[in-house]
Amino acid sequence: MEELxxxxxxxxxxxxxxLRVLYVCMGSLWLSELMSEYRVFVEALGGxxxxxxxxKRAVSKLGEIGLVSIREGxxxxxxxxxxxxxxVSLKLSSQQLAMLRNDSxxxxxxxxxxxxxxxx
Numbered sequence: 001m002e003e004l005x006x007x008x009x010x011x012x013x014x015x016x017x018x019l020r021v022l023y024v025c026m027g028s029l030w031l032s033e034l035m036s037e038y039r040v041f042v043e044a045l046g047g048x049x050x051x052x053x054x055x056k057r058a059v060s061k062l063g064e065i066g067l068v069s070i071r072e073g074x075x076x077x078x079x080x081x082x083x084x085x086x087x088v089s090l091k092l093s094s095q096q097l098a099m100l101r102n103d104s105x106x107x108x109x110x111x112x113x114x115x116x117x118x119x120x
Contacts (some may be wrong), residue, residue: 020103028088032083032085075083
């Protein structure tokens with residue numbers, strides 16, 4: 001995972017950012033929420049977000065290597081049926097969580113939020 005967090009381009013970089021987003025969002029997000037939060041995270045740090053298909057590929061690959069679990073479910077909405085989608089959750093050891101806690105992108109994103117909350 002350490003090498004994954006060092007990635008600066010390609011699918012590995014998207015995978016690393018997905019892990020970061022899940023980490024700052026308490027470990028689990030519905031796929032649609034993950035897409036939105038990923039875009040906000042990357043843009044806030046001055047990057048260009050990958051396509052939705054690329055993010056889905058990254059999530060799938062993370063599931064294959066065991067860093068996230070992907071569970072089909074129904075997300076509550078204002079309709080009676082809800083939305084059939086996938087819940088994506090981190091499956092990391094305490095050492096891997098520590099890597100994310102100390103990750104420079106995670107720290108920078110948290111600093112941006114602290115600044116935003118102080119100025120609004």
